[in-house]
Amino acid sequence: MSDTLITADLVAVGLDAVDKDAVIEALAGKLAAAGRVTDAAAFVADVTAREAQTATGMPGNIGLPHAKSAAVTVPSLAVATVPGGVDFAGPDGPATLVFLIAAPAEGANEHLQILAKLARKLVNPAFTGSIRDAADADAVAAIVTEAVS
Amino acid sequence: MKFVAVSSCPTGIAHTYMAAEALEQAGRAAGHEVVVETQGSIGTDEIPLSVIQDADGVIFAADLEVKGKERFAGKPTISVGVKRAVHEPAKVIDEAVAAVASGVATPAASAPVPTSSGPADSGLSRVRKQLMTGVSYMIPFVAAGGILIAISFMLAQVAWGGAEGAIEVTAADQVAVFSDFDLGSLQHWSIVLLATGQLAFGFLVPVLSGYIAFAIADRPGLVPGFVGGAASVLVGAGFLGGLLTGFAAGFLALWISRWKVHKGVRGIMPVVVIPLLSSLGIGILMLVLIGRPIAALMGGLTSWLEGLSGGSIVLLGVLLGAMMGSDLGGPINKVAYTFAVTGLATQGLASDAAQYKIMAAVMAAGMVAPLGMALASTVRKKLFTPIERENGKASWLLGASFISEGAIPFAAADPWRVIVSSIAGSAVTGGLVMAFGSTLVAPHGGVWVLPLIGNPFLFLLAVAAGTCVTAGAIIVLKSMRATSAVKEEAAAVAAA
Numbered sequence: 001m002s003d004t005l006i007t008a009d010l011v012a013v014g015l016d017a018v019d020k021d022a023v024i025e026a027l028a029g030k031l032a033a034a035g036r037v038t039d040a041a042a043f044v045a046d047v048t049a050r051e052a053q054t055a056t057g058m059p060g061n062i063g064l065p066h067a068k069s070a071a072v073t074v075p076s077l078a079v080a081t082v083p084g085g086v087d088f089a090g091p092d093g094p095a096t097l098v099f100l101i102a103a104p105a106e107g108a109n110e111h112l113q114i115l116a117k118l119a120r121k122l123v124n125p126a127f128t129g130s131i132r133d134a135a136d137a138d139a140v141a142a143i144v145t146e147a148v149s
Numbered sequence: 150m151k152f153v154a155v156s157s158c159p160t161g162i163a164h165t166y167m168a169a170e171a172l173e174q175a176g177r178a179a180g181h182e183v184v185v186e187t188q189g190s191i192g193t194d195e196i197p198l199s200v201i202q203d204a205d206g207v208i209f210a211a212d213l214e215v216k217g218k219e220r221f222a223g224k225p226t227i228s229v230g231v232k233r234a235v236h237e238p239a240k241v242i243d244e245a246v247a248a249v250a251s252g253v254a255t256p257a258a259s260a261p262v263p264t265s266s267g268p269a270d271s272g273l274s275r276v277r278k279q280l281m282t283g284v285s286y287m288i289p290f291v292a293a294g295g296i297l298i299a300i301s302f303m304l305a306q307v308a309w310g311g312a313e314g315a316i317e318v319t320a321a322d323q324v325a326v327f328s329d330f331d332l333g334s335l336q337h338w339s340i341v342l343l344a345t346g347q348l349a350f351g352f353l354v355p356v357l358s359g360y361i362a363f364a365i366a367d368r369p370g371l372v373p374g375f376v377g378g379a380a381s382v383l384v385g386a387g388f389l390g391g392l393l394t395g396f397a398a399g400f401l402a403l404w405i406s407r408w409k410v411h412k413g414v415r416g417i418m419p420v421v422v423i424p425l426l427s428s429l430g431i432g433i434l435m436l437v438l439i440g441r442p443i444a445a446l447m448g449g450l451t452s453w454l455e456g457l458s459g460g461s462i463v464l465l466g467v468l469l470g471a472m473m474g475s476d477l478g479g480p481i482n483k484v485a486y487t488f489a490v491t492g493l494a495t496q497g498l499a500s501d502a503a504q505y506k507i508m509a510a511v512m513a514a515g516m517v518a519p520l521g522m523a524l525a526s527t528v529r530k531k532l533f534t535p536i537e538r539e540n541g542k543a544s545w546l547l548g549a550s551f552i553s554e555g556a557i558p559f560a561a562a563d564p565w566r567v568i569v570s571s572i573a574g575s576a577v578t579g580g581l582v583m584a585f586g587s588t589l590v591a592p593h594g595g596v597w598v599l600p601l602i603g604n605p606f607l608f609l610l611a612v613a614a615g616t617c618v619t620a621g622a623i624i625v626l627k628s629m630r631a632t633s634a635v636k637e638e639a640a641a642v643a644a645a
Contacts, residue, residue: 053159054212058167059236066163068190091236103162103190112162112191119166123174123235 223367470579
């Protein structure tokens with residue numbers, strides 16, 4: 001359990017995945033391993049359900065799967081760079097950068113504020129670009145932590 | 150240009166905020182100011198009404214029903230999905246600019262559309278918002294006017310050297326005084342304060358009515374709203390009449406603004422056609438349709454009261470008290486007050502005549518509503534809005550000065566609960582004054598004419614008792630609503 005949104009354990013640099021479900025599962029597995037998600041399968045189901053409403057692909061080849069889920073214990077972010085690209089139905093093709101946002105189903109507002117702050121950063125190409133260019137997992141975690149603090 | 154926007158999305162944690170950021174950035178890049186209200190799962194950060202009023206246009210980047218949509222009514226509006234705002238914010242801003250450029254002709258394009266998806270009380274809460282807009286604009290008038298009048302009474306005591314001052318100051322010929330003003334005369338100064346306060350009070354009902362209509366129909370609602378409020382005063386319909394004209398004027402103006410008219414006429418719709426037609430409509434409604442029944446009601450009540458004069462005096466006190474508390478300056482209140490004041494004019498009365506007791510009962514009862522609201526908003530702050538609590542502080546002085554209008558902002562915001570509480574307390578006070586046998590030879594003045602009151606201690610006791618009843622009743626009634634509202638909200642959340 002941690003107060004920070006992200007740690008290096010939650011970053012997958014150069015992930016090799018066939019489709020978006022594989023990316024979501026891989027990242028959910030990391031969240032579960034870190035103790036931030038109690039039940040990876042339940043969380044994946046919630047994310048997939050949200051994804052089915054409207055796809056979360058964004059300009060800049062970014063995928064943004066996310067869900068509020070009872071399986072989440074602490075607001076968290078997992079990040080993957082996927083050089084091969086997976087389809088998130090984004091406006092400009094497959095996503096090569098994926099952010100998985102995990103929000104607890106019931107949380108004090110101040111805990112969720114950090115996610116609002118993160119969301120605002122995600123529309124900034126300089127921010128997403130710096131993550132894409134980051135050397136390793138530690139650098140990604142540091143950039144995000146810096147941005148939302 | 151200035152824009153206000155609302156963003157929301159199904160989960161309420163990502164796109165809501167991304168859209169907000171994207172719109173703000175794209176707006177800035179294009180040289181516009183964009184203020185975004187994020188209606189996310191983290192709660193809603195409401196845009197102040199003043200900012201909305203200043204905005205040229207509205208952007209709804211919302212995948213959920215926009216909460217409080219009526220706040221934006223009357224502005225050129227575009228609705229885009231939250232996703233478009235994230236993906237192509239610059240285009241969305243361009244469209245909003247275009248909508249503003251062509252939007253003058255469709256002032257009601259964004260009128261609130263009831264939806265089945267919202268909670269069942271969304272219609273009611275919309276009415277409440279509109280009501281509160283009117284009330285919030287009225288409150289400063291109540292405070293300024295009421296306090297000026299109260300200070301005038303105090304000053305008049307000194308100027309005339311006694312409690313008679315409060316009577317003399319209102320009896321003065323104001324125009325004569327102002328045309329021959331004596332800077333060194335305290336009496337003249339107290340008359341200036343009184344006249345200024347009365348002028349401010351003259352706007353209470355028109356402002357209430359005007360801004361309710363404004364909340365419904367935006368600017369086109371202002372003229373019929375104000376005219377309707379003034380008409381309500383003219384026919385003696387009081388603030389309840391003002392509530393009626395506010396809503397009637399607002400919806401009338403909104404309806405007219407939706408007419409499909411020829412291009413040539415469109416340009417003069419907001420400045421000429423809508424104000425003209427809607428004012429005429431409201432004028433006819435109040436002066437022709439409402440005026441007569443109110444006059445008949447007042448006539449009927451007056452002769453009924455006269456017929457009761459021989460019966461139980463305590464019962465008469467209860468009745469007069471209830472009437473005083475019922476509509477705070479409206480027709481029923483006016484009948485009771487006029488009945489008492491007319492009695493004072495009877496020649497050759499004994500010092501303990503029934504007429505003087507009636508006057509005492511009526512004045513005491515008229516002090517109860519504002520004092521009761523002042524007490525309730527002091528001891529149970531949570532049940533009142535911040536602006537009501539502020540008004541509550543002024544209400545102490547207004548109530549003590551027998552200025553029943555101090556309670557109007559409370560009553561206009563929550564009519565039946567406040568009126569029921571007010572009637573209960575005022576009736577108790579009216580009955581008690583009669584039972585105690587207090588008398589009063591002045592037509593007004595509140596505590597400032599205490600020396601003119603027979604049995605002043607018991608008089609104050611009666612006022613205090615009624616004040617507690619009113620405060621207790623409104624606290625109970627508002628608490629019941631508070632709990633049921635919380636339950637409804639919980640149910641709505643569970644259902645979502």
